[in-house]
Amino acid sequence: MTAVRTTRTRFTGRTALVTGGGSGLGRAIALAFAAEGANVVVAGRTEATLKETVTLIEEAGGTALAVTADVARSADLAALVAAAVERFGSLDVAVNNAGILRAGQPVADLPEEDWRTMLDINVTGVLLALQAEVGQMRAQSTGGAIVNISSTLGAHTSVAGTAAYGATKAAVSALGRAAAVEHIRDGVRINTVSPGSSDTTMSFRPGETEADRAARVKETNPLGRVSTTGEVAAAVLYLASDESGSVVGADLVIDGGAAA
Known part of the structure; x- marks a missing residue:
């Protein structure tokens, strides 16, 4: 994956933090911020993939920092925000993208461990990230913008075998709306993006090839x-940009019309 070069500079001089930035959607978001001039901090649990993202950004002429962190641990998130500010001087944008999907079982057969793991990472992880990020942003005269990554599953649609994941993502959407209203007067603007199937490993069903996925989605989306x-x-x-300065508490669905 390579960064898309652009002449836009909406984030020049700003610091953007992306959790789950070592692969997939998180990496694409990190590269996009870097391509528009941001200093990018990528966080996640796997150091090697985070360093790969940093290398891609630096090869494209950008600036980035990798910080290993578990979003389910408040101490890790406090240290993450502190590292971003120590390196770049501020935290202007945060994207809470880290998440996990464990699917395939109906509610009655869902392993308790899977339920608790998804709650810890997908919901508590977003809450703890918001607390650390808002704490820093409201202490800055410039405030900041936060985008939570949810899903069409949960608040917008449902698929058999994904009840727990959908429940956690519906919680992210609800948490984002509440936090947006509570903290806009602190100078912190919070919104949510809810992707449907996108070109990441999460969009494949077990044993499915890229051609299989394309054929399925062509008929269903x-x-x-x-x-x-x-x-x-x-x-x-x-x-995250100034162009959406009056957008507060939105949940933007990107799914090709699947939940329409």
């Missing part, structure tokens, strides 16, 4: 294809 990671990243950058 109004657009006829999955969203690209670049299309989702573009939505995130819009919500």
